[in-house]
Amino acid sequence: METKIIDGKKISEEIKLEIANDTKSFQNKFLVKPGLAVVLVGNDPASSVYVRNKEKSAIDSGMRGKTINLPSTVSEQDLLNIIENLNLSNEIHGILVQLPLPSHISQEKIVEKINPIKDVDGLHPFNSGLLSAGTPRFIPATPAGIRELLIRSDFDTDGKHVAILGRSNIVGRPLANLLSMKSNGGNATVSLCHSRTNNLKDITQMADIIVAAIGIPNFVTQEMVKENAVVIDVGINRVESSLHKRGYRLVGDVEFETVKLKCKAITPVPGGVGPMTIAMLLSNTLQAAKLQCA
Numbered sequence: 001m002e003t004k005i006i007d008g009k010k011i012s013e014e015i016k017l018e019i020a021n022d023t024k025s026f027q028n029k030f031l032v033k034p035g036l037a038v039v040l041v042g043n044d045p046a047s048s049v050y051v052r053n054k055e056k057s058a059i060d061s062g063m064r065g066k067t068i069n070l071p072s073t074v075s076e077q078d079l080l081n082i083i084e085n086l087n088l089s090n091e092i093h094g095i096l097v098q099l100p101l102p103s104h105i106s107q108e109k110i111v112e113k114i115n116p117i118k119d120v121d122g123l124h125p126f127n128s129g130l131l132s133a134g135t136p137r138f139i140p141a142t143p144a145g146i147r148e149l150l151i152r153s154d155f156d157t158d159g160k161h162v163a164i165l166g167r168s169n170i171v172g173r174p175l176a177n178l179l180s181m182k183s184n185g186g187n188a189t190v191s192l193c194h195s196r197t198n199n200l201k202d203i204t205q206m207a208d209i210i211v212a213a214i215g216i217p218n219f220v221t222q223e224m225v226k227e228n229a230v231v232i233d234v235g236i237n238r239v240e241s242s243l244h245k246r247g248y249r250l251v252g253d254v255e256f257e258t259v260k261l262k263c264k265a266i267t268p269v270p271g272g273v274g275p276m277t278i279a280m281l282l283s284n285t286l287q288a289a290k291l292q293c294a
């Protein structure tokens, strides 16, 4: 059987259309335009692209999109004050601070400053606690996007063994909580793997679904994958390429060309998980506006 290439771009466009329609109905009913504020500290080129995409996607979906660009020298106190103003704003329902932050700013302090009801990144301890308890409110966008990709591609996780590679707070850990929840799109048996995991290959070879989120180009090779597994590649890595005008190309954490010969389905990079992340951020923003206007 031919390997299915899971088209995250197409699925995300469908979701964004649904969100745009839902946003219109919401706005007609409550006379409120959902608003997303994205705060970017510094001028890292990759982060700048992500932030621009988030603002544009919000506007395209009929929401208010606002980017706040700050120099990398901004003080922690000034950033806390800016978040406080956003917390108080009636026009902003979702706040996202693009990570990572410069080392003189405490990421924890900043995330904890965001009003949990506006925390559309789902990283505030209150929201990560709700997810751990199995009663999520805002699910971090990348894990939410991965679950949605699996659901909309008809890959049931119920009773399946999922190996997640990487235990970050934005991808691996919340995804493990999400896929093991007692609910639709959950009920999986999850192995949450990391750099200290022994015999990683033995674990991935048993997995029905592999999710790679470690940030190492082409780390997952064909021999690590079970025949007919579903492979989700979260990694976004820049590798030098003289063939590309910009001097690099994007690759995932999975060796796509060889793994696709063995698995049942696989996400490409780019065009797999990445676009889903933005769609789910918009979904969280609309949900935040609904919660604040209810």
Ligand SMILES: NC(=O)c1ccc[n+]([C@@H]2O[C@H](COP(=O)([O-])OP(=O)(O)OC[C@H]3O[C@@H](n4cnc5c(N)ncnc54)[C@H](OP(=O)(O)O)[C@@H]3O)[C@@H](O)[C@H]2O)c1
Residues within 6 Å of the ligand: 142, 165, 166, 167, 168, 169, 170, 171, 172, 193, 194, 195, 196, 197, 200, 213, 214, 215, 216, 234, 235, 236, 237, 273, 274, 275, 277
């Ligand atoms: N598509 C998207 O929208 C999206 C969103 C977020 C991130 N990403 C991409 O996803 C990748 C991961 O990012 P992240 O922020 O989640 O991760 P991260 O914070 O960089 O953490 C990497 C994780 O990988 C684990 N790891 C490192 N080497 C390993 C190895 N040899 N074997 C097993 N595990 C290993 C680390 O283990 P330890 O905990 O033991 O150090 C850590 O848990 C990056 O390429 C990032 O750009 C994509």
